[in-house]
Amino acid sequence: MKGAWKLWGDLPEPVRRELRAIYRDxxxxxxxxxSRLSRRLLKAAAEAWAVADAVSGEAAQVALARRGGRGRRPSAGQVRTAAKRQGLQLLTLREALGRLEALAGARRPPTPDELLDAANRAIAEDLARDGDE
Known part of the structure; x- marks a missing residue:
């Protein structure tokens, strides 16, 4: 997609590099x-992925600090809040990926594997019909 390198130009280089890698993946x-729509959906999904990754890491860190930390430990409420943030962000990511999948499924050409599967099914159906006659 042309113009992907213009995305996130205002962010620091390490952040921009990570977001672009997720975008490419x-x-x-x-x-x-x-298309313009697919570019926007890819951008939103890449951002949701990066945030979900960060929030999941924070939630794990808070929970582990609560369970086995020394000194000041997070409260049970802080653990619940971190888990809730993680769940909401993962839901956002799932929705973004679902929109991408719907767009890809609606417009993308079949892969070679899908073409082979369809051909094999057609051959199997023909053989089954020939055997019945």
Whole structure:
């Protein structure tokens, strides 16, 4: 997709590099057709992925500090809050990936594996019909 390098230009280089890597991975995985809508959905999904990753790490850190930490430990409420943030962010990520999947499924050409599967099914159906006659 042309113009992906213009995304997140206002962010620091390490953050921008990570977001662009997620963007490329999602684009490669879902094979969405190049369009303004797909670019926006890929951008939103990449951001949701990065935030979900960070929030999940924080939730794990808080829970582990509560269970086995020394000194000042997070309260049970802080653990619940971190877990809730994690759950909400994972839901956001799941919805973003679902939108990408719907867009890719609606417009993308079939993969070679999908074409082979369809051909094999057609051959099997023909053989089954020939055996019945």
């Amino acid at each position: 999602l684009r490669r995985e879902y094979r969405v057709p190049p």
